[in-house]
Amino acid sequence: MLRADAASAVLGMRIERDEPGIAVVSMTVRADMLNGFAITHGGLVFALADTAFAVACNEDDKVTVAAGADITFLRSTGEGDVLTATARRRIRSGRTGLYDVTVTDAAGEIVAEFRGRSVTTDRPAPA
Amino acid sequence: MLRADAASAVLGMRIERDEPGIAVVSMTVRADMLNGFAITHGGLVFALADTAFAVACNEDDKVTVAAGADITFLRSTGEGDVLTATARRRIRSGRTGLYDVTVTDAAGEIVAEFRGRSVTTDRPAPA
Amino acid sequence: MLRADAASAVLGMRIERDEPGIAVVSMTVRADMLNGFAITHGGLVFALADTAFAVACNEDDKVTVAAGADITFLRSTGEGDVLTATARRRIRSGRTGLYDVTVTDAAGEIVAEFRGRSVTTDRPAPA
């Protein structure tokens, strides 16, 4: 799925791990990912977590999409920092799922905590 | 502030309105903003809303940052769609603020609803 | 619906207004609603908002239930305070709805902001 994900590719995201219910995706912060305070734009931290969530929640032969998510920002980062998002399924019940994603920096410090809410559709997953 | 926001600039965001507690920011979805399902990457919808939030919540001479946010995705969009994020202060109480951001498409249909939680710091805002 | 709501009745909730997409419910804080810090238990502030949400989102002849909610606590209250929760539909799109509930005290100060996520089922609403 991520092979065809142009947005994640342009942002330089790398899939480190992809198993049912678990995904790890990393990204190196570039100068063009900073906001007006010279720190990593929160939207791109979210985008990294969201991509890890998407990889983790597409576990079977049906397309699963994000219904929503909550993020808490805990630590700011900057250019050159390597961010790693680790997504884990918390629960899947019927069509609904919850996945927790922790974003850390290279020192292992927590940058953000994200919880995604997924909905599984009837559409077959692309090959 | 957004003048120095490299990430928002690279994503082609345009500030349409910037008043205390209110901001409108728009973005045209490009091919490189799509995810593996050929729809706009949720992280970039979030990034648009987050930028509008940042503009709206930096209302005075202190830096205000995002402590967190929740987003609900309601409608998918694709290449060429023009998304508009309208942020409005709901409440500011002491250092804490809540801002609601609605993202719509060109037809006025709601694409996402976002609620941002802000914290005002002691740092002076950059000139 | 609320006529049969034992929990809301025991907590002394009063429906002040009930129109499609809008509801106002009030509650007087009693000594047995305080937590260990002698302030209103956050769970009961949530319960008040949740009841207003339930009234507002059950707009038609199908049962609508809460899928989830987010609350931000802004001001503590205590025994004797009269809390009023005003729920308004933000959007309803297919089976999904978002309702914003503001809880205020007698002086009109905001005690909490709540956003509920609803799902409409196929079950007919009780008469």
Next chain:
Amino acid sequence: MLRADAASAVLGMRIERDEPGIAVVSMTVRADMLNGFAITHGGLVFALADTAFAVACNEDDKVTVAAGADITFLRSTGEGDVLTATARRRIRSGRTGLYDVTVTDAAGEIVAEFRGRSVTTDRPAPA
């Protein structure tokens, strides 16, 4: 702290475990805890999770309060069901904390997932 918590006592909550960063609290659903659909009122499920969160996050000699929380409801319950809320610290960073609370029924099925956001104050904890 919970010894003085009138609201939790009236709701019949029992503290099963109380260690720094971890708490387990249980509650048996009574007839007066049901809503108009004859299922446990979501506000009381939240209240149970919120109490477990409060016990878990008051880890040291300063008062810690809830800044907010998000809950997802996954399974409805009814009269006689025994609900157990298990709260675990996810992260504490400066004054801010995140605690995840899982509410289960007697069969171990997940009833709700809750994530609380805490703020530690300067006030000394009551003895």
